[in-house]
Amino acid sequence: MPNTDRHDCIIRGTVVSCGPDVAPQAGTDALDVFTDGALHIAGGVIRNVGPATTVFAQAGSDHPPVHDFRGRLVVPGFIDIHTHCPQTNIIASYGEALLAWLHRYAFPAEERFADPEVAEETAQFFMDELLRNGTTSALIMGTVHAHSADAILRAARARGMRVAAGKLMMDRNCPEPLRDTAASGVTQSRELLRRWHGAGRLTYAISPRFAPTSSEEQLTGAGQLALECPEAYVQTHLAENTAEVAWVGELFPWAEDYLAVYEYFGLVRPGAVFAHCIHMTPAARQRLADHGGATAFAPSANLFLGSGLMDYPTQAALGVTTGLGTDIGAGTSFSLLRTAATAYQIGALYGLPLSAAHLLYLTTRGGAKALGLEDCIGHFAPGMEADVVILDPEASPLASRRTAVTTPEETLFALFTLGDERHIAATYVAGQPVTAHRSTHG
Template identity: 45%
Template sequence: MKKQTLLLGRVLRFSGDPMRQPWQDVVRIDSAGGVLLCDGRISAVGDGAALSAAHPQAEVTDYDAALICPGFIDAHVHYPQTAIIASWGKRLIDWLNTYTFPEEMRLADPAYAEEIAGRYLDLTLDHGTTSVASYCTIHPHSVDAIFSAAAARGQRIVAGKTCMDRNAPEGLRDSAQSAYDDSKALIDRWHGTGRASYAITPRFSPTSSAEQLAALGALWAERPDCLMQTHLSEQSDEIAWVRELYPQARDYLDTYEAHGLLGARALYGHAIHLEEREIDRITETGAALVHCPTSNTFIGSGLFDMAGLGARGVPVGLATDTGGGSSFSMLRTMAAAYEIGQLRGTPLHAAELMWLATAGSARSLHLQDRIGTLAAGMEADLCILDLASTPAIAQRAARAEDIWETLFATIMMGDDRAVADVWIAGERRGG
């Protein structure tokens, strides 16, 4: 008989999308729940006592008042920027030139790429993040490094070679042909291997020529099972630059659409300053957007319209955007998303925030059938949250009138100390 593990505690459950339905109808927390794990997957979720009685042979871990939830899913990161996170005082284009590009050039050294990949994944695991979608650098070995590091830890990973053939230092430029050739070889090597998925990755239109975008669009047409990730409408000066570089385009999104880089498996980071046509086309095609709240405030980009886009049914994930984002923590990211919602007059509830950081991000990555929800058959990636992890949080939790107030205090004030435990593919990794 295969080994079974039963986790007991409060269990976060989703039965629908709280961005489209009242959260009270589709999100709940079972106060005495259980999650049964077997062979890397979730076998059952339900009443803890009933599962204990039905599976007396299971090895039990009792988390008591802690919250058992899906592992966090970070839908847009740049692992090569790990070492320069929280760099002071620049807006996007200057920030790229001052901090990002010099650091990404260091990853020309395969040993350094391996070091940063491992460091990044360990840091995020400490914060309860079990799956990520990452940009790499132009160096193919940077892709090998993050996929190999994730495989060693058993994590689910989406990643791709970042392609740039202009407006970047010479050491970070490829070509239309090499972007196509390198990406195709990496897809053949990694896509669908273990828990790895490939994302075709033009950084953004300013650093890709029309020829390179067309080459990557052609590759995506050949391999439509891959994701395609890039950036869209992050800052106003960036949008003005795109207009100069692509004067024939109707808008920023059209620079991708005209080259075959718009579709249901497209993933656009930031998407703050969208025009109505862009929203219409994103909605029509089923493409996903990724909200990067700590980055959007840290670099001064603007306020993402979560409520408006959610009401249109646009799939939205949540992300730290390391290292433009200022934290590796999805708890801090949820807190920032709440704060941005407040500034727009549409604050998000704790149930909505937790959904965005788990099931919502999984849906944006087309992995909702594998991760992001605690349900039978799903991969067993879990995060266990201590809802009284610090004296400040504990004293607030003691005054909470219900479990949602308790959880909200951890979202707003929690950090890696709140992560009591992490499970990856059914194996305990520790918090």
């Protein structure tokens, strides 16, 4: 009898993923491409990948249903390693640099999350928007309210996504309604960690907002929590804005530099993701690499707030693990295609235009490496979790015209330059289609 398990299918199309540690200007040989390729998915994982004829032959005559996307690109699900669910409603807010922007827009938006219904409704919208843009995994900041992390992780679990999130820890230098205490921030984070960490595809993230909004006592507690659970993530911000860097110098005069604050409290380690990292010396970047920490490159947010340009060539040369972050709501799109286009432009300003292979790496396998998940997500191989995105080059007239006669690599670069959510034909989470898609089922 034919296999009719709804969890099983074969996805056919131009299958593209990338190898490990793709260099910024790596060419076609850094990509694994099957022009007429297929993924055989069973029980939410990839059973086989390769040329379609081979995959069909090995699947046998009773193979599962075929989702036929020939003419489109089949790539791993995108991975967003820095974004803020509570800032969804303030995306595209005009005219402020980081610290003023926090007080004018971000903090008031986060205060509204005191209402659990606001947190719940926003989390549901946020997850749907991620999926609509092809993002299947994300590292997400909530608010100081514990129920904000509950709402995010509950929404992710309902959709089967691989997501990490945490409540913010802030006990100073923020509005009173958004303050926890050194003790309550740690206690609530520990309770959330016990409730969510390892539940299905979910992970908890210890989340001090950034050094200025946590006292030394709270940062000590966060470091202790990170020591207690080394499998949990640490997420925070680092060296985004020159005024912020100067402020950290005033608040922590004993520290050699901004990174040294986090080092002192035991927060720089594998599984720690630092957003932005614009205003850092090569020596500080080297220490970050030596500790095994990772950087979230959030180029559109950095430009939107006028924060500066990350020196990506230096960072890449030092071997700092890096993925992309949309950084909603300073970032201007949920689309990692659009975010990658901005990353390319910043690289070009530094004399290092990023290749299609590297842009795919940043949005997929690089993000997986930053999260320590290369054995689960980010590329296609038997046994990997079947998070898949279908990119349609014909979804807009200009992209269709540009890609009419191109190689898969050229098509991929064109979509990273011209693409957005219109070009996401389908998103699969653990082998399940979670957005309406245009295909031929056979």
